[in-house]
Amino acid sequence: MLRRPSVVYVALIAACGAVAIGSMLVGTCGESFFAAWQELALPRLLLSMISGAALAVAGAMFQALFRNPLASPYTLGVSSGASLGAALTIFTVGGGLWHGIPIVSVAAFGGGLICVMIVYTVAHLRQGRSIAMLLLAGVTIGFICSALIAMLLYLAQQHDLRHILQWMMGSLETVGFDPVYESAAMVALAMGVAIYLHRDLDLLMMGELVAASRGVSVKGSRRLIYFSASLMTAGVVAHSGPIVFVGLIVPHIMRFVVGPIHRHLLPACVLAGAAFLPLCDVLARNAMWWLREEPRQLPVGVLTSLVGGCFFLYLLLTRREERTLV
Amino acid sequence: MVVEANHLTVTRLGRVVVRDVSFRIEAGQCVSVIGPNGAGKSTLMAALLGLIPAQGDVRLDSKPIHQLSRRQIARRVAYVPQIHEGYLGFRVRDVVEAGRYAHVDPLESLQTDERHTQAIDSAVKACRISSLLDRRVDTLSGGERQKVWLAAALAQQSPTLFLDEPTTALDPAHQAELVRIMQQSLQTEHTLLVICHDLNLAIALGGRVIALRDGAVFFDEPADVIEDTDRLRQLFDTEFVLYRDGGGLLAVQPRFQRRSP
Numbered sequence: 258m259l260r261r262p263s264v265v266y267v268a269l270i271a272a273c274g275a276v277a278i279g280s281m282l283v284g285t286c287g288e289s290f291f292a293a294w295q296e297l298a299l300p301r302l303l304l305s306m307i308s309g310a311a312l313a314v315a316g317a318m319f320q321a322l323f324r325n326p327l328a329s330p331y332t333l334g335v336s337s338g339a340s341l342g343a344a345l346t347i348f349t350v351g352g353g354l355w356h357g358i359p360i361v362s363v364a365a366f367g368g369g370l371i372c373v374m375i376v377y378t379v380a381h382l383r384q385g386r387s388i389a390m391l392l393l394a395g396v397t398i399g400f401i402c403s404a405l406i407a408m409l410l411y412l413a414q415q416h417d418l419r420h421i422l423q424w425m426m427g428s429l430e431t432v433g434f435d436p437v438y439e440s441a442a443m444v445a446l447a448m449g450v451a452i453y454l455h456r457d458l459d460l461l462m463m464g465e466l467v468a469a470s471r472g473v474s475v476k477g478s479r480r481l482i483y484f485s486a487s488l489m490t491a492g493v494v495a496h497s498g499p500i501v502f503v504g505l506i507v508p509h510i511m512r513f514v515v516g517p518i519h520r521h522l523l524p525a526c527v528l529a530g531a532a533f534l535p536l537c538d539v540l541a542r543n544a545m546w547w548l549r550e551e552p553r554q555l556p557v558g559v560l561t562s563l564v565g566g567c568f569f570l571y572l573l574l575t576r577r578e579e580r581t582l583v
Numbered sequence: 584m585v586v587e588a589n590h591l592t593v594t595r596l597g598r599v600v601v602r603d604v605s606f607r608i609e610a611g612q613c614v615s616v617i618g619p620n621g622a623g624k625s626t627l628m629a630a631l632l633g634l635i636p637a638q639g640d641v642r643l644d645s646k647p648i649h650q651l652s653r654r655q656i657a658r659r660v661a662y663v664p665q666i667h668e669g670y671l672g673f674r675v676r677d678v679v680e681a682g683r684y685a686h687v688d689p690l691e692s693l694q695t696d697e698r699h700t701q702a703i704d705s706a707v708k709a710c711r712i713s714s715l716l717d718r719r720v721d722t723l724s725g726g727e728r729q730k731v732w733l734a735a736a737l738a739q740q741s742p743t744l745f746l747d748e749p750t751t752a753l754d755p756a757h758q759a760e761l762v763r764i765m766q767q768s769l770q771t772e773h774t775l776l777v778i779c780h781d782l783n784l785a786i787a788l789g790g791r792v793i794a795l796r797d798g799a800v801f802f803d804e805p806a807d808v809i810e811d812t813d814r815l816r817q818l819f820d821t822e823f824v825l826y827r828d829g830g831g832l833l834a835v836q837p838r839f840q841r842r843s844p
Contacts, residue, residue, distance in 0.1 A: 452690075453689050453690065454689070455689075456681070456684055456687070456689065459673075459677070459681055460681055460684060462673075463673065463678065463681065464664075466634065466664045466666075467664065469632075469634055469653055470632065470634070470657065470660075470661070470662035470664065471657055471681060471682060471684040471685060471735075471739065472653050472654040472656070472657030472658070472684045472685030473653060473684065474652065474653045474654070475653075512672065516672060516673075516674065516677075517672045517673055517677070518673075518677050
């Protein structure tokens with residue numbers, strides 16, 4: 258179902274605009290967003306757009322790197338590490354700024370990067386099976402991080418517990434523009450690297466041997482891709498928590514629509530992610546109000562997991578060619 | 584381009600796979616590498632390209648390979664490996680265009696420079712795949728795919744081609760087509776190093792034959808050596824039968840025991 262990239266971009270830009278306007282009009286739990294649009298609505302909308310775009314691009318990069326549509330920041334332990342770093346910071350110092358540095362973001366990036374390094378080292382020690390080992394090591398690190406986060410939850414005070422739990426379910430609730438600026442800076446830097454490496458991503462997806470023989474410095478490119486995809490994931494996780502499946506589903510669908518060439522795929526992922534996550538946010542924050550008239554907001558991560566999981570299962574069952582890639 | 588290997592030794596998982604191999608391939612020469620399964624042919628080729636760690640010295644035009652970046656190596660040698668890991672929805676056009684990686688800046692478009700479009704067009708013409716350009720690679724037959732990978736290597740416009748068993752598992756028509764493309768590239772002054780599972784490919788290409796056994800050079804002689812069935816028997820531990828016509832050696836194959844009726 259390949260479409261001309263320019264047609265797809267126009268459609269996705271229109272979708273982004275429609276979702277943005279819809280989000281402002283619908284508001285939250287019956288209250289219009291225009292009342293506090295500067296403090297609440299606009300930062301939330303922008304954060305969700307940046308987060309969606311970043312998760313989709315990070316997912317596309319990991320899928321190319323591992324030549325596997327199941328690879329994503331979550332299956333490789335990157336977001337688990339980032340989550341642990343962020344949770345540990347919320348638990349110990351409660352977040353905020355430390356000498357002007359956004360400490361949760363830094364801890365999330367540090368946690369993600371440490372996990373990447375552990376996963377990479379474990380896989381490196383077992384040469385010859387590097388990709389399978391990387392995925393297995395990533396899943397294992399994810400389990401360990403989850404266990405440590407569970408321990409933190411057990412030890413946390415009532416106030417911190419609620420804060421960490423809400424954050425862990427993936428929430429885009431935010432006040433003011435500071436989180437938006439922080440995420441945007443981290444994501445922009447990493448996105449630049451992704452665009453610079455678009456041909457390396459294509460060739461790595463064709464196989465490491467092919468990539469090396471065409472002139473790709475496989476080790477160097479792989480490290481840069483790891484670093485920038487981790488940075489992007491951390492930029493999102495620090496403020497929104499682990500929002501699952503966006504990084505898996507969006508690049509998967511976009512590859513189906515515009516093809517696997519990253520020159521077309523990466524911009525499509527940016528736009529599709531920036532439309533998909535705000536849409537999920539509108540639905541999640543109003544679901545309880547529409548269904549039971551309760552003024553409570555469902556964390557967006559719950560919705561993306563539910564929708565994304567079902568959709569992925571549907572893809573696995575119905576699309577023959579994709580099944581063979583797994 | 585001159586390719587030199589001096590005392591090349593490769594050890595993998597504690598086992599010596601390539602043992603003290605030395606040779607020199609002159610510019611424009613065609614060399615076939617033959618030998619039994621597990622003799623170290625593919626490992627030798629990977630070591631020559633600097634893709635795996637090796638002891639000894641490899642030089643491309645007198646320049647040690649470890650002093651060259653991957654991009655610089657790719658501008659000198661184009662490589663078609665034996666196994667391609669996956670296609671994942673790429674079109675033929677994408678695969679051939681990716682052959683230009685070593686010549687293009689990261690943010691440069693291929694369409695803006697005639698050098699790139701000409702290189703791609705001539706590779707597509709040489710391999711006769713213009714009708715396949717918009718097809719997905721995973722919908723092609725094995726023979727068509729091999730032509731696509733060869734076109735990608737030709738689009739690289741490197742003076743040397745390394746091909747690892749290019750005709751294995753192909754039907755006779757595609758084998759003949761691949762031989763035609765390789766002979767044509769020799770006419771355009773490519774240096775060719777080809778791993779030949781099929782000895783008939785070495786006969787068709789002519790030039791020189793390097794035989795490997797247990798990782799070491801067993802013999803390194805002009806391609807006429809294939810007429811010597813004693814040497815082939817010593818190399819492969821089996822009997823061979825030759826087919827000739829007025830023009831010389833036509834084909835060679837292992838002598839099979841005929842099944843009694």
